[in-house]
Amino acid sequence: MTAEVAPQPHAHAPTGEGYLTHERGLKSWLFTLDHKRIGLMYLGSVLLAFLLGGIMALLVRAELLFPGETLMEADTYNQVFTLHGAIMVFLFIIPSIPAALGNFFLPIMLGTKDVAFPRLNLGSFYIYCLGAIVAIVAIVIGHVDTGWTFYTPYSARADSSVIWMTSGAFILGFSSILTGVNFIATVHKMRAPGLHWKRLPLFIWGMYATSVIQVLATPVLAITLFLLMMEKTLTVGIFDPALGGDPVLFQHFFWFYSHPAVYIMILPGMAIVNEVIATFSHRKIFGYMFVAMSSISLALVGFLVWGHHMFTAGMSEYATMVFSALTFLVAIPSGVKVFNWVATLYQGSISFKSPMLYSLGFIALFTIGGLTGLFLGILSVDIHLHDTYFVVAHFHYVMVGGTVFGFVSGLHYWWPKMTGKMYSEKLARVAFVFVFVGFNVTFFSQFVLGSQGMPRRYYDYLDQFQPLHMTSSGGAFILGFGFLIMLFMFVKSLVSGEKAPPNPWSSAGYEWMTTTPIHPHNFAEPPVMTRGPYDYHLCTEEELFPGFPEDFKPSEKAAKA
Amino acid sequence: MDENNLPEGTLQLPPQWSTLAPEVDEMYYFIYWVSVAFTVVIFAAMIYFMWKYRRRPGLKAKPTGHSTALEIGWTFAPLILLVVLFHQGFTGYVRGAVAPEDSIEVRVRGMQWNWEFEHRGGVIDDLNYLRVPVNTPVRLIMSSSDVLHSFFVPAFRVKRDVVPGMYSTLWFEATQETPDIQCESDADCPEGLWCGNTPPGGEARECVLPIFCAEYCGAPRGITASAFDEGGRNTNHSTMMGDLKVITQAEYDEFIELGPPPPASCQGRDDxxxxxxxxxxxxxxxxxxxxxxxxxxxxxxxxxxxxxxxxxxxxxxxxxxxxxxxxxxxxxxxxxxxxxxxxxxxxxxxxxxxxxxxxxxxxxxxx
Missing domain, CATH: 1.10.760.10 (Cytochrome c-like domain)
Structure with missing residues (x-):
């Protein structure tokens, strides 16, 4: 067969308007029930939050270029790092992949028209907006300098805008819960015919595990923040010892949510890496069922290890022992994922397009982030490293090197499907080099800072730490510059990008079977899944390489030549 | 104190000044080399596969097989290592958690943003200044009068949160005296020491081990640099630092008997x-x-x-x-x-x- 006659997948789909253009006007967006449009609105919001949080990060790093005052006074610095943490965690990372990319692709990958409860989906977006507005009001009117963890009794005694900020997080939590409920129902009830559990794309498995945590853990955050508000407004003694409360209780409550939340953040990143590695290696993920179950077991074990944030906080030695032992269990499913990803590359056909670069970057950085987690699980070593820059470096390797790299990988991967436009691969690769190098310079130096004893959340520091702080700040600016290039690249794509083919990466994934631009109902006719999403050996070349040049195709003829 | 015989740090860890430090460092380097080994193997496999199986005309991916033995293997084999890590870490932790019976006790009070130390007999050390005898286990009994703090001495590898409404404790045994060196900046001090807090007289700082506050405790508005307030007090979380001076048992006994000696800047003066x-x-x-x-x-x-x-x-x-x-x-x-x-x-x-x-x-x- 030749390229000219290669049929588009689902050539019978109507060539009518895509989901972006079939209705127009502001109202068609604000009242849309289409999960794709809601996903895009989420995407815009989380990217805005990422920009804000990123600016805060650069302010923090700029202040730390030199000891003493560089840009701002101590109190301002404390507010800036608090906002960096709070914005990045609550407004960006937690909703980033599930609410934006998950919302967009979960129904498509299930071969269905929409999520189970479209109105609830729109509702959770508006709840997110409300939460974000309340949080931003707190920033504008007030003085929030507690750190994103809101530890008592400091937060109980601080300015009243802490109430606003925690109310914001409280409201955002409900958005998260509703999205989780929606996804669980959708995965259980709305799968296309032929799409049984063993064919479920690993992205869906990841989203499913994430949703379970969102539904089970987020209410605890709501309870905690509610108690904090009660304490502040009604002076009921719950956490503040001056009122008869227990400050360590707050830490238990807080981490009971926030540790599982770490998996709300990382599981979706891993989920995207599964898709990208499979597509760009042209191979089913090695050990599919083990990878799927590792997501579920991470979600479950994640509930049992919150105490490892509190090894120096004054728990009993017995509790400390149990939490340390359970913490090591987390390493097992994490290791299983990494090993299986690497094994997937073996005997694949690996293409190094920009989404793949970010996913390979994810594996490398997550490996470092995960192994440094072992340092912190070992009790005697954690005592030294706790609350130092070592911890800061560790969680940035997991949250940025992991989740953000996964998110960016997914954004590059699905961009042509979402927007119908291609982007400049060259610019994307240049941005990747800056982001990858900048990230490592920024955070690798922080491992050494921390093991040498530099505590976190310090406005000022000893002279001996200055060279490493300066290195770290330098890296942060490289990283920031990389993201600027990426922003330019995506904007350029929107303005003048080439029209994207329906399957630019020659993927066997279900989401690539539909047309580009995507039909408002995802598929013109409800699809029937006759093969798994990674069954490359069952796909025809025409399915995988629509419109690709002949010599690109690994056909039998070319193989002989 | 012989200044040429001080403990030295490594690229990753500060000098060891306590009996606990060598054990912690040994564990640190053990997990460090385990991590390096894992990283090298994973990265090498990745890079080799990336090169060997790079997409090129004629290369077709082989369908993924599956090997239950391999999956079970790499699921459970690391468990053995993890059990070892947990066990070693826990025994080290227990040693650090239980103070020897012959420890001397020092009462520590954390407050925004200073440390106060009270020795036996009610002897209060200078503000933000802690003297301890060498080769003697010292147990700190700590409390906070306002928010959370955390007592952290990197050279001892000890850290413990200081919590309002309860006592927390830690212990250490210093292995070496700190040298008597006057300084003007941290650069004048040997590795691991800092040029301590400025005494109220504004002169004659000396090289001491740093005590950090490791738990965030805030800052008042309007503080711009690492300045002290008029009373020589620290002003925010990042400057809530104490000076730790390790002295001989004889010097410590004299200190307990007579209280803190006159500051160095006043000694030798008529007034x-x-x-x-x-x-x-x-x-x-x-x-x-x-x-x-x-x-x-x-x-x-x-x-x-x-x-x-x-x-x-x-x-x-x-x-x-x-x-x-x-x-x-x-x-x-x-x-x-x-x-x-x-x-x-x-x-x-x-x-x-x-x-x-x-x-x-x-x-x-x-x-």
Missing amino acids: INECWGEQIHQSYCVACHSVDGATQAPAPNWKGLFGNQRQFVDGSSATADENYIRQSILQPQSQIVQGYNNVNMPPFRFSDRQLDAIIAYMRSLNE
């Missing part, structure tokens, strides 16, 4: 007591008591106070002599001067030598 008294005033008293003879708020001005006749709220009166001053410091509520009913000065505990110095300084203000 050593007046100089010392002025520094104590700067550390503890200046916030309420002026010495310029003008302002009288919130507490009596010291200039012209000594030898003055004092009228108390109960109608009695007394001359401000040495005994009056001593009692006013140790038990301020016992005799309240008219007009100062609402001041509520807290009792201070000073050694006899410190009280002498304060009285000498007060007398010198009248000259």
